[in-house]
Amino acid sequence: MLKHWFAGHLALGLAQAALAASVALVVMFIARRRSIHLEKDISLALIRGIVQITAVGTVLVLLLRGPRWTGGLILLAMIFTAAMISARRVRTIPHAWKVSLYGILAGAGSVIALMSLAGVIDSAITALVPVGSMLIANAMNANSLALERFRSDVQAHVGQIEAALALGAVSQVSVFPYAQASFRASIIPAIDNLRSLGIVWIPGLMAGMVLSGSPPVYAAVYQFVVIAMIFSSSSLTCLVSTSLVRQNVFSEADQLLLRPSAHVAQ
Amino acid sequence: MTTELPVLRTERLGRSIGQSLLVSDVTIEVPRGEVLAVVGPSGAGKSSFLRMLNRLDEPTSGSFSIEGRDYKEFLPRELRQSVGLVMQTPFLFPGTVETNLQFGPAQRGRALGPQEINSLLERVGLLGYERRDVTTLSGGEAQRVSVARALANDPVLLLLDEPTSALNEEAKMGVEQLLLEIVHASHLTCVVVTHDRAQAARMADRVMVMEAGRMRKIGTVAEVLGA
Numbered sequence: 001m002l003k004h005w006f007a008g009h010l011a012l013g014l015a016q017a018a019l020a021a022s023v024a025l026v027v028m029f030i031a032r033r034r035s036i037h038l039e040k041d042i043s044l045a046l047i048r049g050i051v052q053i054t055a056v057g058t059v060l061v062l063l064l065r066g067p068r069w070t071g072g073l074i075l076l077a078m079i080f081t082a083a084m085i086s087a088r089r090v091r092t093i094p095h096a097w098k099v100s101l102y103g104i105l106a107g108a109g110s111v112i113a114l115m116s117l118a119g120v121i122d123s124a125i126t127a128l129v130p131v132g133s134m135l136i137a138n139a140m141n142a143n144s145l146a147l148e149r150f151r152s153d154v155q156a157h158v159g160q161i162e163a164a165l166a167l168g169a170v171s172q173v174s175v176f177p178y179a180q181a182s183f184r185a186s187i188i189p190a191i192d193n194l195r196s197l198g199i200v201w202i203p204g205l206m207a208g209m210v211l212s213g214s215p216p217v218y219a220a221v222y223q224f225v226v227i228a229m230i231f232s233s234s235s236l237t238c239l240v241s242t243s244l245v246r247q248n249v250f251s252e253a254d255q256l257l258l259r260p261s262a263h264v265a266q
Numbered sequence: 267m268t269t270e271l272p273v274l275r276t277e278r279l280g281r282s283i284g285q286s287l288l289v290s291d292v293t294i295e296v297p298r299g300e301v302l303a304v305v306g307p308s309g310a311g312k313s314s315f316l317r318m319l320n321r322l323d324e325p326t327s328g329s330f331s332i333e334g335r336d337y338k339e340f341l342p343r344e345l346r347q348s349v350g351l352v353m354q355t356p357f358l359f360p361g362t363v364e365t366n367l368q369f370g371p372a373q374r375g376r377a378l379g380p381q382e383i384n385s386l387l388e389r390v391g392l393l394g395y396e397r398r399d400v401t402t403l404s405g406g407e408a409q410r411v412s413v414a415r416a417l418a419n420d421p422v423l424l425l426l427d428e429p430t431s432a433l434n435e436e437a438k439m440g441v442e443q444l445l446l447e448i449v450h451a452s453h454l455t456c457v458v459v460t461h462d463r464a465q466a467a468r469m470a471d472r473v474m475v476m477e478a479g480r481m482r483k484i485g486t487v488a489e490v491l492g493a
Contacts (some may be wrong), residue, residue: 102451163412165355166320168347170421253324254342 021046064126071125075112075132079104082140090147090230094257099244100143107237108132108139120225131226134205135233138190142234143241146186150245153178155260162256171250178243186238190231197227271334272297273423273455274319278328278477281314282338288314290479292428294421299453303470305463309328312459312478319457320351333422338431343373354428356412357381363387363411364396370419389448391440406437410444417448424459425447430465443471457492458474467491 002019006012028042063070083101090096112132115121121131154175156160162172197203198220205226209219249258274296275338281289289311296302304312315324317323319330321342330337332348340348348372367386371378376385387393388412395403398493409429429445430438446469449456460466466473466487473490475483483490 042345072366092318092488159353159355159357160359162322164359164369165343166322166353168343168373169369169414170343170373174374186277253325255324 017050020172021050022203023170024256026099030047030098055076060129060224064129066125068123068125068128071123071128074125074196075109076128078133078136081096081108082136086140086144089144090151092258093147093151093245094248096147096248097216099141099147099241099248102244103143103237103241104136104139106237107143108135108233109238110113111135113198117230120229131205133225138230139233139237142190143237144184145189146182146238146242147245149185150175150178150182150242151258153181154249154256154258156257158259164252165256171254171256172246175249179246181237183242186242187235189232190234193227194231269367270298271392273333273433274330274457275334276319276330279315279318279325279330280327282326286478289476290320292481294474294475294484295478296455296457300472301449301456301458302471303466304457304459304474304476305466305473306476306482307485310476312461312476313427314455314479315476316351316427316459319423319425320349321345322351322472329416336435344386347374347419349423349425350416350419351425352413352416352429353408356408357410358400358408358411358415360399362396363392363398363400366400366415367396368419369416370390382418386414386418389417389451391444397489406440407432409433409437409441413441413445413448422455422456424456426456427481428459428461431461432477445469463491 002015006015024042024046025153028038031038056170063074076265079100080101082104083097084105090252093099112128112135116128121128142167157178161174161178165171203223203226206219206223209222210216214222251257269332272295274294276292278296279289279292280287292315294302304315306312312322318325321337325337332340332345337345343347359369364383365476367383383396387395390413392410392414395407395411400408400411409432413429426445430441433441442465445458447455449469458466458469460469470487472485473483473487474481475490
């Protein structure tokens, strides 16, 4: 319907954005009638979202026209930002930013590098950045899930962990079951994505490739390739971060640092 | 003539977090085979004092030694194997009773044989319980397993942190009696934290009273509690 009224791409995009935002506003008013006041949060988020994505889109257009090596720089900046966002969720874990950075670098970074060298990801900046960003974003989400689960499990099992320490266990052994559980929980979305591919959801990448003229079967296979890479990079990220984080919650004398604030012996 | 070193010696031992003083200036000696009870009101610093001796918490002042060896000369896990700790709640690991008894020795790469398992279970009155899943144990039985688990490391000093306060009255007397038998039969050196002065009088050779993180009094049961 909107296409009949708006001819240019920009005008059409703005009209679509306005319509999508108005749906969000309707939700906001329904919430308000139920005494849930989200007006400020939703209004600010909507304005911030449109400004942010438009600015990034503009910058990306310029960057995507740059030489190939700028693709690596863009991805590196994305990895740093992803690590910062992920670490914010678990501020109580000492050095969570470093753990997240090393995890995402080792997971997403190494899969992107390896697959680019092997030619699975086209090294052209227009392919490398969008595909790489998908891997980084998913690795970030998996890392956040892993660290958050680890934090809550450790804080819920202080007694068992200290009982193990008191019996002479090495610190990393005492939290091993919780690191294992965190890893398992963090890769559930990646496994479910693989399981449900094509049945529950048809990802945007495949739709985009078909629209841009790629043969549908190749688009489908490449979509599987991307989802498999997402699984590998997310899993590797969490393997590294759950291994590293085990060291970070103990002092040099193997004393548990990550304890609920109320849990102080008298 | 040689004088035997005390099993535990603390020298102005203390711990504070920021401005909050948990334990301050505690200087004591506990000779081999003695049971020292630490009593005092809630928040007096009794458990904080005990946790430092197992190095679950780090002293911020003073020092302590085990059989004449400064605590900093031990690796933390080596010290914890020599200084057993039984907590108020047993915190058993998932699995069988035997899994729990094997845990401490396994950290040193050692596996207990069936005879050693039986001997430990006999000491805590649970002979034949080795295959029992820990989820099927009563509170008193679970605490007995946690005592056996600490003894499996063959510690030179046993720390008991309110070992019966989470139990019902019947189980409480059973576990207390068991601890007394084990400590006296093995001539084990022991520091027991309790808020129950009557229990301190029944169990200890000497009693230390703590208040606001400081040692107020130390002496025989008769001197301190008048019992």
